Amino acid sequence: MTESLDKLRDQIDALDQQLQDLLNHRAELAHQVAEVKRREDAEPVFYRPEREAQVLSRIKERNKGPIDAESMARLFREVMSVCLALEQPMRVAFLGPEGTFTQQAAIKHFGHAVESVPLGAIDEVFREVEAGAVHFGVVPVENSTEGMVNHTLDSFMNSDLKICGEVELRIHHHLLAGPHTRRDKVTRIYSHQQTLAQCRQWLDAHMPAVERVAVSSNAEAARRLKDEWNAMAIAGDMARELYDLEPVQRNIEDRPDNTTRFLIIGRQDTPPSGRDKTSLLISGKNRPGLLSDLLRPFRDKGINLTRLESRPSRIANWSYVFFVDCEGHKADATLTEVLETLEADGNTIKVLGSYPKAVL
Ligand SMILES: C=C(O[C@@H]1C=C(C(=O)O)C=C[C@H]1O)C(=O)O
Numbered sequence: 001m002t003e004s005l006d007k008l009r010d011q012i013d014a015l016d017q018q019l020q021d022l023l024n025h026r027a028e029l030a031h032q033v034a035e036v037k038r039r040e041d042a043e044p045v046f047y048r049p050e051r052e053a054q055v056l057s058r059i060k061e062r063n064k065g066p067i068d069a070e071s072m073a074r075l076f077r078e079v080m081s082v083c084l085a086l087e088q089p090m091r092v093a094f095l096g097p098e099g100t101f102t103q104q105a106a107i108k109h110f111g112h113a114v115e116s117v118p119l120g121a122i123d124e125v126f127r128e129v130e131a132g133a134v135h136f137g138v139v140p141v142e143n144s145t146e147g148m149v150n151h152t153l154d155s156f157m158n159s160d161l162k163i164c165g166e167v168e169l170r171i172h173h174h175l176l177a178g179p180h181t182r183r184d185k186v187t188r189i190y191s192h193q194q195t196l197a198q199c200r201q202w203l204d205a206h207m208p209a210v211e212r213v214a215v216s217s218n219a220e221a222a223r224r225l226k227d228e229w230n231a232m233a234i235a236g237d238m239a240r241e242l243y244d245l246e247p248v249q250r251n252i253e254d255r256p257d258n259t260t261r262f263l264i265i266g267r268q269d270t271p272p273s274g275r276d277k278t279s280l281l282i283s284g285k286n287r288p289g290l291l292s293d294l295l296r297p298f299r300d301k302g303i304n305l306t307r308l309e310s311r312p313s314r315i316a317n318w319s320y321v322f323f324v325d326c327e328g329h330k331a332d333a334t335l336t337e338v339l340e341t342l343e344a345d346g347n348t349i350k351v352l353g354s355y356p357k358a359v360l
Helices: 005-040 049-062 069-087 101-110 122-130 150-157 193-198 200-206 218-227 237-242 290-300 333-344
Strands: 091-095 115-119 136-143 162-170 174-177 188-192 211-215 231-235 246-249 259-266 276-283 305-312 320-327 348-356
Touching: 005 069, 049 069, 049 162, 049 348, 091 101, 091 122, 101 115, 101 136, 101 162, 101 237, 101 259, 115 122, 122 136, 122 150, 122 259, 136 150, 136 162, 150 305, 150 320, 174 218, 174 237, 188 193, 188 218, 193 200, 193 211, 193 231, 211 218, 218 231, 218 237, 231 237, 276 333, 290 305, 290 320, 290 333, 333 348
Parallel strands: 091 115, 091 136, 162 348, 188 211, 188 231
Antiparallel strands: 136 259, 162 259, 174 231, 174 246, 276 320, 276 348, 305 320
16 A cells, blocks of 8 residues: 555654754764863864774664665764764865865765865875864875875875875766867866876877876866866866866766775874774885885784885985885784884884774
């Protein structure tokens, strides 16, 4: 038997009332949590990434549908964002301008209730977090097609900031036209260098004769179309919406699984969540077998590495530091032993942070 529309809507109204009451009840509890934090700590830390990751993981695990687990977790992401804002309004700096993928990553990680602050360069994001002008920063660190974002790795060498989270974002790029673009007269395509590289094959095949002009961000590329008639831009949805541009061709990235990983940087250490990663900066005296000596303790303790990168040390030519990401938290006994072994061997280790693996 099918129920009438009115009856079904009455049931939805009743449930909405309950949901609304429950959400407000949850917010009141979060408010009380804030009071406990203030009472117990002279410098209270309101944002707790490990707790948020646990809440979101549990929501995904116990979800029965028909709403899919990802969507359910995203809804709760926003609920927690609003609850946290009641404890403390948060300011998060990102590699701007408005409309960048880094802003999208910031919102994916913290939800919409944070104030996001655009900054012009990766080292400015580091500086503003160090200075305490914002609570956290978000910077890109690697792309699945184009590799490392070297500015970010190099910034960690001179900074004591801690990584307290990671975000992965599927990146789609669109070829865009502005209000004055004469599509048959296009001589230039603007985009960020990384984006041009991620769309290289498509551009070679479809627009080989058009000049590719690298600008500071995709959002800046999109902004330029406001008053140009012979240019197009490549950018993502956020920039397209912000500058109200027409998509000429969607999803022109060469790899359909094109993904960028971003890091959340802050001034605080993050306790274990149970599903964590640790990022390390390791340097040792150059000698035959250095790299294999550095890696052996991880193998001996059965710790999985998720990334290994080398960068010039900037101390002497052809000497290198290694960025290592591994599974586990620095408070885990096995990882502590690995770090002790490496230090006892005369290497220098800087723990850039232990943080929950991305849940969303
Ligand atoms: C409520 C808390 O504070 C914040 C808000 C959370 C939430 O709304 O669930 C979770 C972690 C914190 O970022 C808490 O620490 O439990």
